[in-house]
Amino acid sequence: MEQRNFKALVVEKIADTQFQRCIKQRSVSELPPGDVLIRVQYSSLNFKDALSATGNPGVTRNFPHTPGIDAVGVVAHSDSKLWQAGDQVIVTSYDLGMNTDGGLSEYIRVPAQWVVALPSNLTPAQAMSYGTAGLTAALMITALIDNGVQPQDGEILVTGATGGVGSVAVAILATLGYNVCAATGKASQTAYLKQLGATSVIDRNELTENKRPMLKERWAGVVDVVGGETLSCAIKATKYTGTVTCSGMVSDVSFTTSIFPFILRGVKLIGIDSVECKMENRLSAWQQMANQFKPTCLSNLTSEIKLEQAEAQLLAMLDGKSHGRFIVNLQ
Numbered sequence: 001m002e003q004r005n006f007k008a009l010v011v012e013k014i015a016d017t018q019f020q021r022c023i024k025q026r027s028v029s030e031l032p033p034g035d036v037l038i039r040v041q042y043s044s045l046n047f048k049d050a051l052s053a054t055g056n057p058g059v060t061r062n063f064p065h066t067p068g069i070d071a072v073g074v075v076a077h078s079d080s081k082l083w084q085a086g087d088q089v090i091v092t093s094y095d096l097g098m099n100t101d102g103g104l105s106e107y108i109r110v111p112a113q114w115v116v117a118l119p120s121n122l123t124p125a126q127a128m129s130y131g132t133a134g135l136t137a138a139l140m141i142t143a144l145i146d147n148g149v150q151p152q153d154g155e156i157l158v159t160g161a162t163g164g165v166g167s168v169a170v171a172i173l174a175t176l177g178y179n180v181c182a183a184t185g186k187a188s189q190t191a192y193l194k195q196l197g198a199t200s201v202i203d204r205n206e207l208t209e210n211k212r213p214m215l216k217e218r219w220a221g222v223v224d225v226v227g228g229e230t231l232s233c234a235i236k237a238t239k240y241t242g243t244v245t246c247s248g249m250v251s252d253v254s255f256t257t258s259i260f261p262f263i264l265r266g267v268k269l270i271g272i273d274s275v276e277c278k279m280e281n282r283l284s285a286w287q288q289m290a291n292q293f294k295p296t297c298l299s300n301l302t303s304e305i306k307l308e309q310a311e312a313q314l315l316a317m318l319d320g321k322s323h324g325r326f327i328v329n330l331q
């Protein structure tokens with residue numbers, strides 16, 4: 001088993017701030033320690049993978065390194081009683097693909113506690129269509145629902161709408177009967193967003209008014225991955241007792257707001273983390289994604305690529321030029 005060779009995307013540091021990516025043959029013996037060895041069937045591409053692949057020290061510090069925060073596959077060997085060879089499993093987040101070699105590889109080895117069983121209603125490809133992006137979208141939508149935001153309350157704003165988290169969020173919300181306003185910088189993708197179920201599409205530049213402490217009430221709920229001024233603007237235009245969820249910072253890590261939306265409108269701001277989220281919430285989210293949240297258009301927001309195409313796609317993602325979800329076939 002330890003002698004087995006396989007293919008992986010490897011990022012190497014060639015100078016202080018210079019990194020190169022190539023496909024390399026690796027051996028199982030080089031994988032990090034862990035209880036469960038998994039033969040990966042599919043991985044997927046997330047914004048964090050793009051940061052890791054280009055040497056962002058906030059994500060990955062040790063090189064050479066294999067990115068890939070998502071993987072679905074079959075257990076090849078297990079030293080844990082929790083899993084047996086042949087089990088069909090998903091691993092997302094924790095340290096996978098950050099400083100632990102990740103899913104852009106034919107094999108991964110991880111602690112048993114990171115592993116989740118593939119729900120019976122999902123194929124391996126569908127699980128990666130969701131991946132971390134989908135899990136995050138599902139956790140954000142669950143937070144809206146748990147805070148009482150209902151379809152009849154009005155529009156839900158989704159920012160970064162053509163991205164991974166955004167696309168899945170639009171599709172799930174539409175499946176649940178919500179009226180979704182998708183904010184995007186890609187006017188050319190209006191038809192794509194409508195096909196996912198967005199009721200309206202706005203230019204993301206409309207969400208940059210930042211001088212007044214509050215704006216006209218519009219959103220019953222918000223799913224924000226952009227941060228910065230976009231998040232400020234969303235909070236200020238959220239309706240009385242509405243809920244804003246935030247998980248990302250593609251524009252900025254900082255944002256400004258006064259206290260007024262919170263104390264005059266009772267607006268709630270909820271941060272979402274899918275990396276260390278409790279196992280009970282993770283399992284519940286995967287069950288929802290496999291059942292009541294599952295959009296019929298999941299395959300329409302997904303493009304399947306080979307490992308050899310991952311580098312170009314990750315760079316396009318950093319450039320803001322990709323849309324939807326990319327799954328990487330490693331079979």
Ligand SMILES: NC(=O)c1ccc[n+]([C@@H]2O[C@H](COP(=O)([O-])OP(=O)(O)OC[C@H]3O[C@@H](n4cnc5c(N)ncnc54)[C@H](OP(=O)(O)O)[C@@H]3O)[C@@H](O)[C@H]2O)c1
Nearest residue numbers: 047160161162163164165184185247248249250251273274
């Ligand atoms: N907290 C968590 O657990 C968690 C989990 C997953 C992801 N995230 C974070 O969520 C964010 C989105 O992840 P993702 O995988 O969906 O990324 P993605 O696929 O690259 O999508 C990001 C989208 O944001 C929009 N965008 C890009 N640059 C922008 C800018 N400068 N200003 C405004 N909008 C911009 C673009 O959509 P449009 O062109 O449609 O506007 C882009 O497609 C990232 O910050 C990621 O790290 C957090």
